[in-house]
Amino acid sequence: MTHLIFLFISFLGLLCRNGRPAENAGLSNTAWQPICGISTELGEVPAGAKHEAQAMLAYVNKLQLAAARASVYISKHKYSKQTAQALILRAYYITKASKAMNHYETTALQSHLAATSAASYLKGRLDDFMAVLEGVSGTNNRCLLKATSQDAGPTRTGNNLDGTPCSLKPPSMDARPYTSSKITKDGYQQLLHGSDNSAQQIQGNVGTAKCRVLKYHHSSNGWADTAPQGTPTAMAGYLKLDTADSNVNFEEAATLKGSSGGATTAWQTAHRTITALERAAGDKYRNATNKPSERTELTALTEATKDPSSQNTAAANTELAKLFGDDTAEKLQEAEHAISREKIPATTAGLDGEKMLGEIEDIAQLEKLQYYYDNELHKTMQSLKKQLEEAQKPKQQSPEQKEKECNEAGDEKTACDNLKEKGCVFNQAGEANKKCKFDATKALKSEVSLPQSQTGGSESTTEKCKGKPQGECKSPDCKWENNACKDSSILVNKQFALTVVSAAFMALLF
Template identity: 25%
Template sequence: MLAVFHAQNTEAAQNMGVLKKSWKPLCEATADLNAIPSNVNANLKTATTKVMNMLQEAIRAGIYAKLHEGSKPAKQATIVQAYLTSAAMAGLQQLTTKDITHGIDLVAKATYLKGDVDTFLNLAAKVKQSTEGCLVTTGSTVLERWDKKTAGDTPCPTTLQATTSAFTALQKLTTTGHSGAPATTNSGHEHQASATAACRLFSATNTNGLAKSAQIGDDIYWAGGYYKVARTSDSTLTIADLKNPDSLNDPDRKPWKDLFTALAKEPKPTHGSYGNITEKLQDNNRATSLIGRIYKNDGSKTKEDVKTDRTALFGDTSADQHRKIFGIINDDKITTKMAELAAGTQLGTITDGNDLAALLAVLELASMDEVQALKKKLEEQKDQQQTVTEDTCNNIKQEADCNKTARCSFNKTETDSNKKCQFDAKKSNSNRFPCSTSSSRRINNWVCSAQR
């Protein structure tokens, strides 16, 4: 809906100063605009902290899983680690692809508009003499007290405050407009003084306004387009409808429309991408996809498809198990000094990224060394067993004794001189079984076996 222009019908209102009901919304707006940079900073900081916390929790879960391999809590911790890592990456994606850009855009739009509004207010407050002036309190009384903090008794901060990480709720500016903006009707007395308080900023002529001769060549817009001064002869101001952003289609009113559009995209730390909802694994699509990929090698599995695997670790609902596993992880302590962390250090107290990364790396490397040592030992046992088996079979003389030995078979197909008890590889393999280790670890899909 286009802004409605209201023609003058009261001679006295031409080029008069604006009433408090008209300029007060600008003071309210500039106060809110002052808070926006800090609000964006606070929101992005909170969102980033949530992502960082998820990454820390994920690394702690990974550390716990390495310290207690094979246990049910370690398996729970591994699933939690996978989920939190995935959730943190989603949070980072939300930050890098949307929220950082939207936040910077909002700050840019807010500071641009604030500069325009503040320039007008600071100028209008100073353009006065005797009973004439641009900012009027009531009737035709010109505003007296102005210090860039207040206009009379109205808060009106027309300087830019320092950016902090404190969040301040906006009082008037919303995604749907300025809630305190007045009606735009200005037929003579609604926005401007009825007489006496003349303001040259609101006139296009050389007699009463800014022109040197005749009238100015184009319309003038003040405060981001809130006020429009027509380029023709003196007439009342046209007021932008700040309660209806869709009406602000004039390019000179774009700063306001841009602000309301940017507010609609303001980064919020409450966005779902920043949430740690491991207490609802049974309902979470991300968790379902991960469990499907982990246990079924298929991320398209439904909640019902992965229910058996999920409930085996977390029960029908994950809330209680979620609280328990995080408590177990955070309460766990390292038993020996490692990565410059003292023995007895509680996992939940480790927050430094370097400490967490170093501790996990120490455990990962130790695990690799353990696997390699185990593989080497099993190879040596296999070689030793192979030699002992050949010798054992060759030393058995009787056919019956040979055949009842698990790894031997009596060879009858040879000549009399070669008939003897020999190592039977097929018979040996058929009597072997997968071996396990104390750590219950499967080593790179390398299935070891030991003879019965």
């Protein structure tokens, strides 16, 4: 009997010390610290998304710079052996940059915006109610407890509550890496769930601190006027208010990361978008290190140079090995390094000092250099074209030259008659040894052009040899070629034109 009386008295003492559960509903540190942890990590997501976006765009910019450098190299060495390597590398860089940018615009950007939006929204829902709970303080009023064994509240120092990061401020947008530790594929870590008060320690063990904000019922300790209908929630559905003069409880873990919607939609959306955040470490934003034939962009480019009517079925690795010297990553890197190490003289296109292409990080400067070398090439080609046109253009003889040519027939009428197509006429009454004279009127009527080749000889454009049989096709005027008799002057002019063209392209090469 004495033992039973002792237990009864002890129980009464416990009630006096703790008070009724309805009056002791403040959140202990075991409940609010995990909430602060989730809020803090949610605040890191926007900065992390920005960091990933910047890394992705930096990769695209790197490829664009590489393509621009290759373009400068090509313009500077238009016909060198290494230009073929630079051509395919430029196309490779542009293709990779285009693919990466397309992925960013269609997928990554949406991922970053979605995660930023969901994280910011959920953080706002948590922070808003946490600020209310933190603001409830006084002799007998407190909603956040320092520990499970006392009524004292935590002390705020800057962005910390009793040393726990809990800023309750908008997310920072200063780009920095985001590492998920509390928001994982498995859900939200360290949060309390359910309504087992003894396990969750929702309230303190002493009886002075009260938090009626959490008590939605119509007793003297609650703030409802009549019997409550339903269960109101706070913190986007995570915190379920007390409706039965007992204790609050927390949503189950599976519901917070699921897809059922309802009051916890903000949690579900944040979990889905944050765990699916697009990262720059993916294959689309990483430099390839494998051999050329294993890079799909390069193999696709080799197909572009194949003649559709050709029976050539050489494998891509054969084509790439021929182009780079071998189908190895090392050979491809050699070609890339050759472009990067190409020296550009000082003052070229406004360049401030001699630099290697790989040292130039300004796209605008690279575009200037490409224009400079393209323009120099254009001017050279125009000059050579003009020279070639001048070389191929028939040169008209002066009247004096034509008169001299006719006079060479002297007083021989037969010899002069043989020159009638050149405008020569025989004048019996003419000056001795000059009876064969040039008649400009007759030459005009005959519509005879008298070109003079660059070799110094004069040749008529009339094809004297056309139609002659092989036996009669003899030099110096005629030559048998391709089963036809052709005027040798035409052949001489063609050979000269080819010589000029060859000289022009040799000048470009060196």
